Amino acid sequence: MELLESLVCVDKNLPVPVYLQVANDVICAIRKGILKPGAALPGSRVLAQSLNLHRKTVVSAYDELYAQSWVDVLPRKGIFVAKNLPNVSPRALVATPPRTGFSQETLYEVDDTRVICQDMFVAPPEGNLVFNNGSPDTRIAPLELMIREYRRLASHKFNTKYLAYGPEQGSENLRTELAKFFSETRGLHVSPDNIIITKGVQMALYLIAQVLLNKGDTVIVGDPGYSMANEVFTQAGAVIAPVPVDEFGINLNAVEVLCKKQTIRMLFVIPHHHQPTTVTLCSERRMRLLELAKTYKFAIVEDDYDYDFHYSSSPILPLASADDYGSVIYVGSFCKTIASGLRIGFMIAPQNLIKQATRLRRLIDRQGEQLLEEAMANLLKNGDIGRHLKKANKLYQERRDVLCRLLQEKLGGQVAFTIPNGGFAVWMEYKNGVDRLVVTQKAAEMGLTIGSGCEHYHDPLVRHNFVRLGFASMNVEELEEAVDILARAVKKAEVVSG
Amino acid sequence: MELLESLVCVDKNLPVPVYLQVANDVICAIRKGILKPGAALPGSRVLAQSLNLHRKTVVSAYDELYAQSWVDVLPRKGIFVAKNLPNVSPRALVATPPRTGFSQETLYEVDDTRVICQDMFVAPPEGNLVFNNGSPDTRIAPLELMIREYRRLASHKFNTKYLAYGPEQGSENLRTELAKFFSETRGLHVSPDNIIITKGVQMALYLIAQVLLNKGDTVIVGDPGYSMANEVFTQAGAVIAPVPVDEFGINLNAVEVLCKKQTIRMLFVIPHHHQPTTVTLCSERRMRLLELAKTYKFAIVEDDYDYDFHYSSSPILPLASADDYGSVIYVGSFCKTIASGLRIGFMIAPQNLIKQATRLRRLIDRQGEQLLEEAMANLLKNGDIGRHLKKANKLYQERRDVLCRLLQEKLGGQVAFTIPNGGFAVWMEYKNGVDRLVVTQKAAEMGLTIGSGCEHYHDPLVRHNFVRLGFASMNVEELEEAVDILARAVKKAEVVSG
Numbered sequence A, B: 001m002e003l004l005e006s007l008v009c010v011d012k013n014l015p016v017p018v019y020l021q022v023a024n025d026v027i028c029a030i031r032k033g034i035l036k037p038g039a040a041l042p043g044s045r046v047l048a049q050s051l052n053l054h055r056k057t058v059v060s061a062y063d064e065l066y067a068q069s070w071v072d073v074l075p076r077k078g079i080f081v082a083k084n085l086p087n088v089s090p091r092a093l094v095a096t097p098p099r100t101g102f103s104q105e106t107l108y109e110v111d112d113t114r115v116i117c118q119d120m121f122v123a124p125p126e127g128n129l130v131f132n133n134g135s136p137d138t139r140i141a142p143l144e145l146m147i148r149e150y151r152r153l154a155s156h157k158f159n160t161k162y163l164a165y166g167p168e169q170g171s172e173n174l175r176t177e178l179a180k181f182f183s184e185t186r187g188l189h190v191s192p193d194n195i196i197i198t199k200g201v202q203m204a205l206y207l208i209a210q211v212l213l214n215k216g217d218t219v220i221v222g223d224p225g226y227s228m229a230n231e232v233f234t235q236a237g238a239v240i241a242p243v244p245v246d247e248f249g250i251n252l253n254a255v256e257v258l259c260k261k262q263t264i265r266m267l268f269v270i271p272h273h274h275q276p277t278t279v280t281l282c283s284e285r286r287m288r289l290l291e292l293a294k295t296y297k298f299a300i301v302e303d304d305y306d307y308d309f310h311y312s313s314s315p316i317l318p319l320a321s322a323d324d325y326g327s328v329i330y331v332g333s334f335c336k337t338i339a340s341g342l343r344i345g346f347m348i349a350p351q352n353l354i355k356q357a358t359r360l361r362r363l364i365d366r367q368g369e370q371l372l373e374e375a376m377a378n379l380l381k382n383g384d385i386g387r388h389l390k391k392a393n394k395l396y397q398e399r400r401d402v403l404c405r406l407l408q409e410k411l412g413g414q415v416a417f418t419i420p421n422g423g424f425a426v427w428m429e430y431k432n433g434v435d436r437l438v439v440t441q442k443a444a445e446m447g448l449t450i451g452s453g454c455e456h457y458h459d460p461l462v463r464h465n466f467v468r469l470g471f472a473s474m475n476v477e478e479l480e481e482a483v484d485i486l487a488r489a490v491k492k493a494e495v496v497s498g
Helices: A002-007 A018-031 A044-051 A055-067 A143-154 A157-163 A172-186 A200-212 A227-235 A252-261 A283-296 A351-365 A370-381 A384-414 A436-445 A476-497 B002-007 B018-031 B044-051 B055-067 B143-154 B157-163 B172-186 B200-212 B227-235 B252-261 B283-296 B351-365 B370-381 B384-414 B436-445 B476-497
Strands: A071-074 A078-081 A129-131 A195-198 A218-223 A239-246 A266-269 A299-303 A328-333 A345-348 A415-417 A425-430 A448-450 A466-470 B071-074 B078-081 B129-131 B195-198 B218-223 B239-246 B266-269 B299-303 B328-333 B345-348 B415-417 B425-430 B448-450 B466-470
Touching: A002 A018, A002 A044, A018 A055, A044 A055, A055 A071, A055 A078, A129 A466, A129 A476, A143 A157, A143 A370, A143 B143, A157 A370, A172 A195, A172 A370, A195 A200, A195 A351, A200 A227, A200 A299, A200 A328, A200 A345, A200 A351, A200 B351, A218 A227, A218 A252, A227 A239, A227 A266, A227 B351, A239 A252, A252 A283, A266 A283, A283 A299, A351 B200, A351 B227, A370 A384, A384 A415, A384 A425, A384 A476, A436 A448, A436 A466, A436 A476, A448 A476, B002 B018, B002 B044, B018 B055, B044 B055, B055 B071, B129 B466, B129 B476, B143 B157, B143 B370, B157 B370, B172 B195, B172 B370, B195 B200, B195 B351, B200 B227, B200 B299, B200 B328, B200 B345, B200 B351, B218 B227, B218 B252, B227 B239, B227 B266, B239 B252, B252 B283, B266 B283, B283 B299, B370 B384, B384 B415, B384 B425, B384 B476, B436 B448, B436 B466, B436 B476, B448 B476
Parallel strands: A129 A448, A218 A239, A218 A266, A266 A299, A299 A328, B129 B448, B218 B239, B218 B266, B266 B299, B299 B328
Antiparallel strands: A071 A078, A195 A345, A328 A345, A415 A425, A425 A466, B071 B078, B195 B345, B328 B345, B415 B425, B425 B466
């Protein structure tokens, strides 16, 4: 029975009792057909010796095997692999190496095209500088504040309820604080019942798409636009109808033309710092858009993720704050206020839609992180969020100014851009036929990662020379170094193109 | 212009600058048509006086309104609501009370039957004792350990990356630790690439259903069974095919009959402590089920949420650990190990399915809580989870024994149940025609909440007298009090029925 010893491998540091490790390894061997029904097993003393274990341990292992009826114990004969096991066709170890027989392909069919995403997360090389798509600086995230709130919550026995199941719609405290926050900062007056807490804007968009869209429905989006939103709508079976975006936002004449010739189910708009071009939808277009939605009865999804980040001018009040007809669904998040990785967002809508979204939320993941939500509620209530936003805005404004100055100084003639009045990124065009992809590649070779890989245009084949430079996550020194590299990369690209 | 003063309400404690509050209130009034285009606004000195503000504040407010082109400034004439605004039809304040015009019904159509859930979260009355559906005791949740890990993570600048965007599939550290954990505790040998971290079992089931099921596909489930799983499959368009459950688990003869007469896409099984009846699927049936899946090429979804909670006997190795064909999808969670409210679970499958599930995860909420996942990884690595599981098992076994003893003593003749060999609940039947609903109602009147409201049977109209009593979340004293109330409630119910 050398075989058996070779199949059993024990690690005393594991949380599992050793006797159970032995029993489990034996069971694996039986199931793989390595130990056949009726095969004799070594006596406990022998096995204990060869495995260098206490005999009692092996006895318990055999008891376990007997209890689970994997072995027969014949008085004065010994222990044998049970005869009455279903006969599993044994396969050679080569086909399924020991300690893993798990197949890497399903036996049943899986449609590899069922879910399509243009790009997935890729970590930039360690130590690289990064012009991301527009993310906050995680180094200033008020993590200590969050942990302080966690501690406070944990210190009250009463709060253990936040560790149990809770409301699918999200923390009532947080929804109450948000209702205040929106009323104070956005002239948006809703009740907590109009709010559902989500995992960032992403989940809000997913819930909306799955609840409202049917196969073949038309959704109007700006082009260039936010590819992750388009993917969510497409996944729900919708057809994307792109309309142009100019310096005042999406072109509403194009929208009206579409409305006149077909039924529009939904329009997606980013009114502050349109992704990717960073333009703001002007007041006049906002009011006209509301009129169009009222006339043609489509839903406006207003993604106002950037409302709280303004430098030159103040933000314009949301469409939702002037919507008395129930046309607007208002979504946003705190992922940029705290950190992209702390997924907490919201969706505001009339109650008949909130009700459906809440049910779907239950089916998807039952509920959000109550502790995180309660912590956010406290941070909003005691003003920490407001204070942090003030600090962050000051810092990011400085970084925006530094980047724009550096781009002017070092790349003056070779690039064109408009200074964004808020947000986290600059939308820049390369001039003189410099190829953005070549620049990106050259920069990468010098330790600067550019771009999130996001496809900004609806038609991925469209030829353009724009790039989105997120400035918020780099400090002044890093920005200077990054622009230096960028300038050198552009020079090299010119050589290539010229 | 008394009107204006009445419309502007300032709160100096808000995070928003006062001048902006004034400006926003004026904008609201314009948009609501209360202030008509061309209407004259009071001079800054007058308004400042009547609002009891510094004049500079009102001047900034007017500057803001001018910058946003809501007002015209006519030299030596004064300030007027801008003429060139689109004409919004004004409505009386009675129709839309000030500070909220948000509609509670959408203008566009919403299908109220798009998402169906039999029940949603309802908080039990404060101070009530609760026989829940089977939840852990949040009072013993190792929250301090979690917070310790958060602190540790927060103390390293390097870890700020966990606050940024991360891998949709979940923390690589956690997936690596889980691969070890499964190998050690379950004889399940997979690579981290076979694992995706989810928000509890719920999200794993949702991902599976949305990726694999098409309209009209058949999914076999045990009856009685887990209604939330059935709802996820139904939402994905599948048809539920219920099969009976006996003391050894789901009836495989019934399964085979179904396989012979139609195409089966998926089978959902809870091998340990079937929800709700708490029975364990025996080894023989497990191996036969694998054979059936191989023959008829359906996917087995193995929900092993209870594997780590065993009292009398050891758990039986998962189906997944003996699956060499890629038939089994293994799902579970740590929601019962740490706390129901800390949503962290996993799905294990061949890589072609994991790939699709990961893409869908990105569309749903982009990623999980990296900090939570990293904390879990550390707790697994340093053995805290293993130690906590040992403690919890000891405690819950004691509570199970206490409940079963009390039920025997105080309700001996009136109820019937089998002592579960693990898990969090007892499946009990009322005898002598006592109506479970009457008992539940009587108990509620005496301060004991029974049941989660879960519909256990596929046919909600089926007449049964079973109830699921979760014992893990109550300590010994609470269990004694709860059973006392239950006994009295049963007596009252007997009077009603007899």
